[in-house]
Amino acid sequence: MKRILLAALLASSSTLAYAEGEPLKIGFMATLEGPFTVLGEDGQRGFELALREADYEVAGRPIEVIVGPTDASPESALRAARKLVxxxxxxxxxxxxxxxEGIAMRDYSKTVPQVTFINGISGAQETTLVDPSETFYRYNMDGAQWTIGLGDYVFNEKGWEVVATIAEDYSFGYTNFMGFALEFCRAGGDIVERQWVPLGTKDFSSIIAALPEDVDALYLGLGGADAVNFLNQYLQAGGDANLIGGTIMVDGTVLSSEGRAKEVLIGTPSSGPQADTWDDPNWQGFVTAYQEAWPPEQRFPSPSLLATGYYNSTNAMLAAMEAVDGDLSDGQAGFRAALASLELDAPNGMISLDGNRQAIGSNFVTEVVQMDDGTLATQLVNKIDGVEQTLGLTSEQFAELGLPSRDVVDCTAWQGR
Amino acid sequence: MADVSEAAAPLGRFDLTRIPAHIWVIVVLLLLVPTFTSGFVQFQIFGWAFILGMISLSLMILAGYGGMVSLVQMTAAAAAGYAVAIFGASAVAEISFAWPWPVAVILAIAISVLVCVISGALAIRTEGIYTIMITLAIGSAFFYFTRQNYTVFNGFTGFNGVQPPQVFGVTWNDPTPFYYLTLACAALSYFFAVYLARTPFGLALQGVRDNPRRMAAMGYNVNAHRLAAYAVAGVISGVAGVLLVWSTGQISPNTAAIGPIIDILVITVIGGINRPIGPFVGALIYVVLRTYSLDVLTALGLDGERFKLLIGMAFLLIVYFSPDGMCGIWDRYITRLWRDPKREGADG
Structure with missing residues (x-):
């Protein structure tokens, strides 16, 4: 009897589900446990900042948030998403x-068409490139797009022609490296040695001992605790080579770490979806809002790209929601159309989506500088707009490049093309 | 006193009339779960709990009957999961053979047995903490190896898009079919473990646990019994591994990372390491805490970030108040219930 009553209640409420004032339920997923906890927490700050600015309300509908913590493994993401949905x-x-996690969500989203997925900040290329999902939208660029401009800059401006690389042995490590290597090799550079280290490596001594002497620079594609560990040991070993940073190597999570090791990074060119000290008023407004929203000990000196990514995704959701006046009753079709055609005026430049619902946006080549208060930040060197997932290649060239892996890019094959 | 022994040892005699009422209630409730719960509860709470319970059961057989605390059971299950992804079909077409599913499943279980037997062969000559260390070392070696090997295990990403087969026109990873599939496998493993304790082999194994020297003197081959126990445990963890990869559709090194390896031990300990039902009770508690602790904290108006603390405290409390886990708490409750004034004289 209770069941029948409940069913009747559900049936009657579903007709009213999208009425004015009905709460909008948002599931939030980020790495709130495991090795990327610090990154997940900054992502959450970005998400909350956007909602605070909207007063937890969109088109007259109050927003209700349910948190799904993950630990960076696809399995945990799947379990969290299943619970939310x-x-x-x-x-x-x-x-x-x-x-x-993003790849797992792409696959899962296909099985639950009633829900729309907006990527947080996951950057694997396959997520929106291979067999993309109709209901998965990504307003951040992937790991390869985040390196556009860097290869050119170090080859042409810095004059570094031969590099060795050390990067993390997983999908983001490959994707992030691939974008750099492609541009660097096409400009005429040569990559003489590639070292891949497992995620979570603590002891880099054997790798540092094996670093070649006769190269112009070292490319470092490490992140989080791995990056800090490497820099510490590199400093102790007396390393003084020129460095080139991958996107998460010079992120706020590393630049705000304790100890002197990070100072090795001063002057290091890098690239990514933002530059900390960019003087654009929109960006500066975002940084100030972030700094004012939390006391200094509960945040980074300046938002990391994770906070920016989640902030943009949440704002995209809010904007599309406003566009359809909070109405999702058409199976979210109108909302999705609004998402697809959205031109997001984000703090880090204009963002629009391509046919695979993948972001086309601006990329920033930066250098690490020391600020007056002693903290480190990234300073803008060059900004490239309209970076597409195909990295400016024709579709045949892009197919020839292959999916990110240890051996992509084959440097000799792409030199001078 | 006769009543007590009847209630405490109800199963395995194949005499339905001797099964006490509360067991019947549990059986009927388990069969009816899909009528009053959502797909999420069936799939993500019960399905996951049954799978973790089976993996923990394989540890319970080794630890409870054989006195060998093996941390290699999660690894064996993950090896089976990898075998399903490699021999069967997955989204990583360059590696997967896409053989028919019965072949993949049989190979998967065989590989799980192999992993257990090889680990067992290395570990059976040791005792206590040394067994734990050796099996933990094998588990972490497997974790790091799968993470760095790309030709067979596809490295960090592992395999995704592993779908259960369509048999009898049923999509087996739909919540209700999957619930009954895991329930059936869990029930079979459970009754097998109950039965095993009373077989000559099971009795000899418990003898080996209690006094290996005396058993050896009586002519039992101690090491062979221990090794055979590993093989038996490997079958159960293998079946669980197959179900695990079907439930999540993917497998990656994280499935058998150090965290999950320790989780299996925790589940077995909080449930009760001496009885086959213990692991399933422990798994259900673990899954419910994992899934809902964050919601509980937020509902109480507390900071959700500390949800792992709640899980840890719950485990600590259970183990503190009952060193033999939930089964021990239940036993004491039953004993107290029976010690009413009328029986006091007869029992005392």
């Missing part, structure tokens, strides 16, 4: 944070 019955999921 099947148990809490959210309308929209914002997340995940990490590359392999």
């Amino acid at each position: 099947e148990q809490d019955e959210v309308d929209i999921v914002i997340g995940p944070l990490s590359g392999s």
Whole structure:
């Protein structure tokens, strides 16, 4: 009897589900446990900042948030998403944070067409390139797009022609390296040695001992605790080579770490979706809002790209929601159309989506500088607009390049093309 | 006193009339779960709990019957999961053979047995903490190896798009079919473990646990019994591994990382390491805590970030108040219930 009553209640409420004032349920996913916890927490700050600015309300509908913590493994992302969608019955999921999680979400989103997924900041290329999902939208560029401009800059401006690389042995490591290597090799550079280290490496001594002497620079594609560990040991070993940083190597999470090791990074060119000290008023406004929203000990000196990514995704959701006046009753079709055609005026430049619902945006080549207060930050060197997922290649060239892996890019094959 | 022994040892005699009422209630409730729960609860709570319970059960057989605390059971299950992805079909077409599913499943279980037997062969000559260390070392070696090997295990990303087969026109990873599939496998493993304790082999194994020297003197081959126990445990963890990869559709090194390896031990300990039902009770508690602790904290108006603390504290409390886990708490409750004034004289 209770069941029948409940069913009747559900049936009657579903007709009213999208009425004015009905709460909008948002599922939030980020790495709130495991190795990327610090990154996940900054992602959450970005997400909350956008909602605070909207007063937790969109088109007259109050916003209800349900958090799904993950640990960067695809399995944990899947379990968190299943709970959000099947148990809490959210309308929209914002997340995940990490590359392999994104691929798992692409596959999962195909099985639950009633829910729209907006990527948090995960950057694996396959997520929107191979067999993309109709209901998965990504307003951040992938790991390869984040390196556009860097290869050119170090070859042409810095005059570094021969490099060796050390990067993390997983999908984001490959993707991030691939974009750099492609441009660097096409400009005429040569990569003489590639070292791949497992995620979570603590002891880099054997790798540092094996570093070649006769190269112009070292490319470092490490992140989080690995990056800090490497820099510490590199400093102790008396390393003084020119460095080139991957996107998460010079992120706020590393630049705000304790100790002197990070100072090795001063002057290091890098690239990514933002430059900390960019003087654009929109960007500066975002930085100030972030700094004012939390006391200094509860945040980074300046928002990391994770905070920016989640902030943009959440704002995209809010904007599309406003566009359809909070109405999702058409199976979210109108909302999705609004998402697809959205031109997001984000703090880090204009963002629009391509046919695979993948971001086309601006990329920033930066150098690490020391600020007056002693903290480190990234300073803008060059900004490239309209960076597409195909990295400026024709579709045949892009197919020839192959999916990111240890051996992509084959440097000799692309030299001078 | 006769009543007590009847209630405490109800199963395995194949006499339905001797099964006490509360067991019947549990059986009927388990069969009816899909009528009053959502797909999420069936799939993500019960399905996951049954799978973790089976993996923990394989540890319970080794630890409870054989006195060998093996941390290699999660690894064996993950090896089976990898075998399903490699021999069967997955989204990583360059590696997967896409053989028919019965072949993949049989190979998967065989590989799980192999992993257990090889680990067992290395570990059976040791005792206590040394067994734990050796099996943990094998588990972490497997974790790091799968993460760095790309030709067979596809490295960090592992395999995705592993779908259960369509048999009898049923999509087996739909919540209700999957619930019954895991329930059936879990029930079979459970009754097998109950039965095993009373077989000559099971009795000899418990003898080996209690006094290996005396058993050896009586002519039992101690090491062979221990090794055979590993093989038996490998079958159960293998089946669980197949179900695990079907439930999540993917497998990656994280499935058998150090965290999940320790989780299996925690589940077995909080459930009760001496009885086959213990692992399933422990798994259900673990899954419910994992899934809902964050919601509980936020509902109480507390900071959700500390949800792992709640899980840890719950485990600590259970183990503190009952060193033999939830089964021990249940036993004491039953004993107290039976010690009413009328029986006091007869029992005392």
